[in-house]
Amino acid sequence: MNIIYFLLPLALLLGGMFVAFFIWATKSGQYDDLETPAQRILFDDDRNIK
Amino acid sequence: MSTDSTNTGHLEEFSYNDRITKWFVGATMLWGCVALLLGVIIAFQLAYWKFNLGLEWTTFGRLRPLHTNAAIFAFIGNAIFAGIYYSTERLCKTRMFSDTLGWLHFWGWQLIIVAAAISLPLGLTTGKEYAELEWPIDISIAVIWVIFAINFFGTLVKRREKHIYVALWFYIATILTVAVLHIVNSISLPVSLMKSYPIYAGVQDALVQWWYGHNAVAFFLTTPFLGLMYYFIPKAAKRPVYSYRLSIIHFWSLVFIYIWAGPHHLLYSSVPDWVQTVGMTFSIILWMPSWGGMINGLLTLRGVWDKVRTEPVLKFMATAVTFYGMATFEGPLLSIKSVNYLGHFTDWIVGHVHAGTIGWNYMMTAGMLYFLVPKLWKTHLFSKKLANLQFWTATIGLVLYMMSMWAAGITQGLMWRAVDASGRLVYPNFIETVVKIVPMYWVRAFGGVLVLLGFFIMVYNLVKTIQFANKNNKDQAEDVYAAPPLSAAKEEHGASAHRKLEGLPMLFSVLTLLAVLVGGIVEIAPSLLSDKFVEKAPHIKPYTGLELAGRDIYIKEGCYVCHSQQVRPTPSEKLRYGDPSTAAESVYDHPFQWGSRRIGPDLARVGGKYNDMWHFRHMINPRDVTPKSIMPNYGWLTKNKTNFKVIQKKLKVMKALGVPYTDEQIANAFNDAQMQAEKITKGLTEHGVPMKMQSKEIIPLIAYLQRLGMDSANAKKAIEEGQE
Numbered sequence: 001m002n003i004i005y006f007l008l009p010l011a012l013l014l015g016g017m018f019v020a021f022f023i024w025a026t027k028s029g030q031y032d033d034l035e036t037p038a039q040r041i042l043f044d045d046d047r048n049i050k
Numbered sequence: 051m052s053t054d055s056t057n058t059g060h061l062e063e064f065s066y067n068d069r070i071t072k073w074f075v076g077a078t079m080l081w082g083c084v085a086l087l088l089g090v091i092i093a094f095q096l097a098y099w100k101f102n103l104g105l106e107w108t109t110f111g112r113l114r115p116l117h118t119n120a121a122i123f124a125f126i127g128n129a130i131f132a133g134i135y136y137s138t139e140r141l142c143k144t145r146m147f148s149d150t151l152g153w154l155h156f157w158g159w160q161l162i163i164v165a166a167a168i169s170l171p172l173g174l175t176t177g178k179e180y181a182e183l184e185w186p187i188d189i190s191i192a193v194i195w196v197i198f199a200i201n202f203f204g205t206l207v208k209r210r211e212k213h214i215y216v217a218l219w220f221y222i223a224t225i226l227t228v229a230v231l232h233i234v235n236s237i238s239l240p241v242s243l244m245k246s247y248p249i250y251a252g253v254q255d256a257l258v259q260w261w262y263g264h265n266a267v268a269f270f271l272t273t274p275f276l277g278l279m280y281y282f283i284p285k286a287a288k289r290p291v292y293s294y295r296l297s298i299i300h301f302w303s304l305v306f307i308y309i310w311a312g313p314h315h316l317l318y319s320s321v322p323d324w325v326q327t328v329g330m331t332f333s334i335i336l337w338m339p340s341w342g343g344m345i346n347g348l349l350t351l352r353g354v355w356d357k358v359r360t361e362p363v364l365k366f367m368a369t370a371v372t373f374y375g376m377a378t379f380e381g382p383l384l385s386i387k388s389v390n391y392l393g394h395f396t397d398w399i400v401g402h403v404h405a406g407t408i409g410w411n412y413m414m415t416a417g418m419l420y421f422l423v424p425k426l427w428k429t430h431l432f433s434k435k436l437a438n439l440q441f442w443t444a445t446i447g448l449v450l451y452m453m454s455m456w457a458a459g460i461t462q463g464l465m466w467r468a469v470d471a472s473g474r475l476v477y478p479n480f481i482e483t484v485v486k487i488v489p490m491y492w493v494r495a496f497g498g499v500l501v502l503l504g505f506f507i508m509v510y511n512l513v514k515t516i517q518f519a520n521k522n523n524k525d526q527a528e529d530v531y532a533a534p535p536l537s538a539a540k541e542e543h544g545a546s547a548h549r550k551l552e553g554l555p556m557l558f559s560v561l562t563l564l565a566v567l568v569g570g571i572v573e574i575a576p577s578l579l580s581d582k583f584v585e586k587a588p589h590i591k592p593y594t595g596l597e598l599a600g601r602d603i604y605i606k607e608g609c610y611v612c613h614s615q616q617v618r619p620t621p622s623e624k625l626r627y628g629d630p631s632t633a634a635e636s637v638y639d640h641p642f643q644w645g646s647r648r649i650g651p652d653l654a655r656v657g658g659k660y661n662d663m664w665h666f667r668h669m670i671n672p673r674d675v676t677p678k679s680i681m682p683n684y685g686w687l688t689k690n691k692t693n694f695k696v697i698q699k700k701l702k703v704m705k706a707l708g709v710p711y712t713d714e715q716i717a718n719a720f721n722d723a724q725m726q727a728e729k730i731t732k733g734l735t736e737h738g739v740p741m742k743m744q745s746k747e748i749i750p751l752i753a754y755l756q757r758l759g760m761d762s763a764n765a766k767k768a769i770e771e772g773q774e
Contacts (some may be wrong), residue, residue: 003254004325007261008404010234011309014227018305021222030214031298037213038297042283043139 062210062535065528066139068426070152074132075422077160078415079230079509081124084167086502088117093495095682097488099673100475102682107171111608115182116170121407122165122180122270130544131155131272134221136422137281138205141215143533147204151197160635162187174244177605177641179265181235182547186247188236199225216297220277225303226267235262240584241703242696243603249707252636255322256644257313264312272405273304275414279347279371282418286363292325292349303339305334311669317394318618319644320633326387333385335587339632340378345370356470358617362437369445370669373409376419377402392463395614395648397487397494408448408501416440423512427519442505447500450493458490466648467622475625485678583650587634589765592708592709593757595697595723601756602700604643607684614645615654615758628655628759633764638709650681662730663737665752681690687748694745697723726753 027033059499095101095110102109139146146152165187169175175182183191202225206218235258238246250258250713284291291297313321313329320546348371358364381404386392393399424431468476468660477483486527593601604610617623631654638641660668664675672679698719705711715722724744729746730753743749 002318003250003257007257010230014230015306017226018302020303025214029212032718033213034294034298037215038284038294040211040213041215042284042288042290 060531060534061647062534064143064145064210065530067135067146067149067152068528070146070156071136072426073425074128074135075157075419077128077552078125078419079512081120081163082127082412082505083502083509085117085120085125086498086505088113088120090495090498091587092117092492092503094496095492096497099680099682102149104685106173106681109607109684110169110630110681111611112173112175112232114177114611115179115608116167119166119170119182120163120267121577123166125413126271126407126411127159129411130224130270131284131532132422133278134274136219136317136426137217138202141218141281141485142205142209143211144195144205144208147201147208147557150556151204155194155198155201157598158190158197162190162194165190165559169244173606173608175250175605175608176238176246176609177253178234178235178609178644179646180250180263181232181259185238185240188232188238191237192229192233195225195229196678210536212536213329215281216294217277217281220273220280223301224274224277226733227265227305227309228274229271231262231265235259237483239702239703239707247707249640249641249699250642251638251640251709252642253633254634255300255314255640256319256638256640257321257325259642259763260315261312263699264315265309267359267406268311269530271411273614275370275374275411276304276343277287277301278414278418279343279367282363282421283347283367283371286367286417286421287299287351287354288352289354289640291465292346292352296346300339300343300346304336304343307339308334309654311336311385313389316644317385317387317390317621320631320636321615330385330387330599330633335757337378337382340381341375343379344371348375353727360434362419362431363408365441366413366420367437369441370410370413370417373413373448377406379408380405382624383699391618391620391748392467393459395646396463397455397490397647398459398463399713400647400668401452401459404448404451404455408444409450410445414504416444416505417513419508423515427516427523429515429519429523431685432511432514436507440507440511443500443507444504447497447502447504450497450500454490454493454497457559458487458494461490462487466626469625473625475622475680476479478626481676481678482628484649484680487551503561505697522543525756551711555750576582580758587632587637590634590761592636592638592704592711593754594726595715595719596702596750597725597754597757598700598704599692599694599697599723600750600752603687603751609653610643610645611647612649612681613643613651614648615652617652617654623652627652629766632762636728638704640704640707640709653755653758655763657756657758657760661741662733662752663687664754665755666734666737666739669748669751683747688743688746689753690747691745692727692740692747692750694720694723696729723750 073677082473091101092110092113094111095675105111135146135152157208162183167184168184169184174184181188201220236248237250238248240246248255248258278295280291310332311329313325314333315329317326317330319326348368351364351368354364371460383632384390384399384402393402419436420431461547465477465486560579615631615636617627617629624630631644635654636644667674668676668681669684670679671683671685698716701719702710703718705716727744727749730749731739731741734743735741
């Protein structure tokens, strides 16, 4: 059962890492605009310029 | 934002590396055929044992791991890579970080698949489900995965689009988590070039294995495909995802909950109750985000349902999302303990898995390929009719598959536990419960054929499309695009330096994770090796050298894909198999062999149930002693020689892993094993077996089978005798 003491922190670590990601994402303005990103992906690859 | 970038007026030109995507698409088609064909073959093997072909390399026990590995890592893996590279480059408006790394990734992965395709039929396996590949291949997987990660995160860092679209988040979670899972679960000590023992044993190995196994489903079969869903469905429907906000919530709730649900594979096992309850609870909570995602995917199609009828891409993807909803409803249901008791070890689980892999992964992949191939080769699909034909064959095939497995699983589950008024088993002979579901195995095999046929139709359709493009469409040069650099808006000078900073948190996190992981393993390993159970159950002794050799044959032949070794603590299991399994009983089992399916009966307490001669005849031809058995013949066990010399090395490695062998046992390993083999063979000679059999593999296997459960049985007998 010792393995629990390894798996639990590991799961928490992974979780914690995602929390950090989440905070970074929110702070850096990733989620300020939740409308245009969904629209924008529809137009990005039709711009062959040559 | 867009006004900012036009102010600076500076645009960078770039192109996408679609060649690598094309190769991954090709590999997906090729390995898809192989994986599904293998699935059909093993389905027929269960319906009729002669399809095992009487050859060592083609029995169910060896081909089933090959099928699962080919389906998950070769077929679905290549599909993921194709989709991730294609969409990531476009979502980031940049070429992939490094073409060289991309090619290394591609060829490295294909080499790994070839190595798996050779080693698994040869019986070179770790005996851990979905992680069967031996240590040199495991190391290669880790290396190639890191290459993929560098290429992916490098691409993110040099992106020209500030916002990280939700699909990319799903890819990030996939790449990081799979790396951790694979490394933690694969740590083992080698005995030889292609044989190793995991450092974990028994309960610990079970927990690590199903923590891995469950999350492999979560982060290899689910999160990457959700990312692909969030990219390809809006693209194909030409409208944004129904609710972007919901997709963000979907992502974050999923990654936080999924990782805890693994123990639902170990309900009613000798894992502590509270661990089981945690697993069950999180599994039920999982239902919510899963359905949020499904609803989001389906509602994206609002207003274009007419296109779902006519466009193969949308038709496949809408169906895939629907099956995703079904599978993620069934999963939490099966995690409820009482439901699990009925469904676990039966074909219900097999049906559930295929609702996911065929319904969700295969259908999504088909939709994605129908989208990608015309785009990449700049042409139109060869035939929509054929695509429709594939859709219907695959869907009908899958429905037959699921229905038959539900019927088989529930039937067998009910038969196992049926107890009559006088408290006796209604079906005491296991074989009765097997014979009953064989018709269902035929239906399943037929459903599988339809799914495979559908795939062949798709490959034909796509190959035709590509051929047409290559002939008529000379312009296959890479398109060139232009976009402002990410940092142009903020500062013109030192822009590149700033862009580097932008990626720092990501890189930093990854490095931290790796560092902590390595540190954690180094620190934790010693404490893992000295498990406290050893003192608690002194009557449990390590296997003898010969038994250990037999155990390795058990693993090599893949007996664990048909047999469990874990008696659950319920009245009907006690009647059928004996006392419930305890944690102490598998404390020396590197790896654990609890299994996940009972195509044959549980073997945890088979020791002493039959005599050696019964096993001898049963292994050569099970139908000799159990008419109508569907177990394969293992005739070669009477011809292949036991490698007595390696036994000493095996004991040494086990000792290093904490199994308390004495120096004397190790010094005499060779002779002790020879003597035990001689003793068993002498007993068999009374029934006409020649003495030269003592050097053959069947002897250690019998020794192992006869040892299973004996330590506890003997201890119990001693106590009872003492009381009298």
